Amino acid sequence: MRRWVSLWFPHWPAEHWRRPSDAGSPDQARPLALIAPAQGGLRVATVDARAAAEGIAPGLPIADARALLPSLQVRESDPHADAGALDRLARWCTRYTPIVARDGADGLLLDITGCAHLFGGEAALLAGLTQRLQGFRLTVRAALADTPASAWAWSHIGPGGVLPEGSARSALAPLPVTGLRLPDALTGELMRMGLRRIGDLLALPRAPLAARFGEVLTRRLDLLLGREAEPIAPLHPASPFRQHLACAEPIATCGDIDRGLAHLLELLLGDLDRADQGLRRCAFSVFIVDGGVQRIEIGTARPSRDRRHLLRLFADKLERIDPGFGIEAMLLEAPLTEALPPAQAALDGGQQEAEETALAQLVDRLQQRLGRQAVVRLEPVESHIPERAVTVMPVFAPPGPRGSGGWMAEQPRPVRLLPSPEPIEVTAMLPDEPPLTFRWRRVLHRVALTEGPERIAPEWWQDRAGTRLRDYYWVEDREGRRYWLFREGAYGGDHVPRWYMHGLF
Structure with missing residues (x-):
């Protein structure tokens, strides 16, 4: 029951x-009373026990309440x-x-x-x-x-x-x-x-x-x-897995906090091992004597039961805990776990597994310092439109359903693609020829070398309104900087073509 x-x-x-x-x-x-606007002016909304004992009740006008109880x-x-x-x-x-x-x-x-x-x-x-x-x-x-x-x-x-x-x-x-x-x-x-x-x-x-x-x-x-x-x-x-530790006396030293965390982690990893689970996200909470709660979290790119690695991830954040008047209890819980069956560490292929583990631990440390969204990988998507041809994925996530299985290698692409194409002003000898000069972000660039165009047609099967024909050019200015420009639309149509900056080599 x-x-x-x-x-x-x-x-x-x-x-x-x-x-x-x-x-x-x-x-x-x-005695304390909280007031709030009401019909007829400010009135008492709620009171504490002292004010209630003195006869101050919710709904009383504030002037009457102060007359009854000046303090x-x-x-x-x-x-x-x-x-x-x-x-x-x-x-x-x-x-x-x-x-x-x-x-x-x-x-x-x-x-x-x-x-x-x-x-x-x-x-x-x-x-x-x-x-x-x-x-x-x-x-x-x-x-x-x-x-x-x-x-x-x-x-x-x-x-x-x-x-x-x-x-x-x-x-x-x-x-x-x-x-x-x-x-x-x-x-x-x-x-x-x-x-x-x-x-x-x-x-x-x-x-x-x-x-x-x-x-x-x-x-x-x-x-x-x-x-x-x-x-x-x-x-x-x-959380499906949690361990609690009550302190006999409030603790406040870093060494005591470290020992408490290590003890809880040992117990938690034992539960995970018996369930064939690996830790993906872990939260450590400390309960302060005055009723405050402080919480820190770590995450892993792959399920893990490596005690030394997990303690190292926690070590970077433990300094944020302020014990105040003392910590009376600790709680370690694993909100997110994944299957991690026992593995043999000394058979053939162990070197590759060790390298993969080392890479996963490196990703974990980087994510702890830079944030989870700052360490990702790019995955190709079956689309010829450059800004739609790539998506951001977690480092060790399996390929998505839209993945093409490989990158487009026939044509070079810039190292840095702008989040969205930026309009530029272009001067050309003839309408359909490459640019001679262009102005981007108020700076005039004179073109020395040009290659292109590479024509990318809109994806008609996506039925995306506003997508037009694009002609991309590889452009190098006289200072040796290389850019990726494109002209959207063709001359002679209903709309005047416009030029955009899309990437930097």
């Missing part, structure tokens, strides 16, 4: 910006910042489980199935998680139950805590029907009919309920009791 944790932060927008390190600041002790601290509401902070907290919660989803604007949902034993059991996990969140100066109510709906009801309407497996029906029966998260109109209608508690609905036959109140009510009851699965969209996809 799956187990779910519901976390509710009733004062989230007003509290998420606080940090434990700011506990001594004078503003930290003052009230006021800030502007920022829903986008609130959502971003909640996502960062969700990333921090991945130290407990890989599946974390946002639950509204002030809550999180954690699937802890199979994770509780790593933290001493369900009660210990929930208690430790709640204690850590409270240490971040957050007001939190947490519940653990069989379904997301029952966990939400137990945390928002109930007392919170752990609901033993199979006890949701009896435990939730005394709760009000607001725990079903029904539309307000339907909730009001149930109240008027005297159906005020969840148990009142569970005791009634299903068919009359569906006929009277529709499928919304019966579906919520099914979700509550686990008769129907509730779809959950995790903020971060769960």
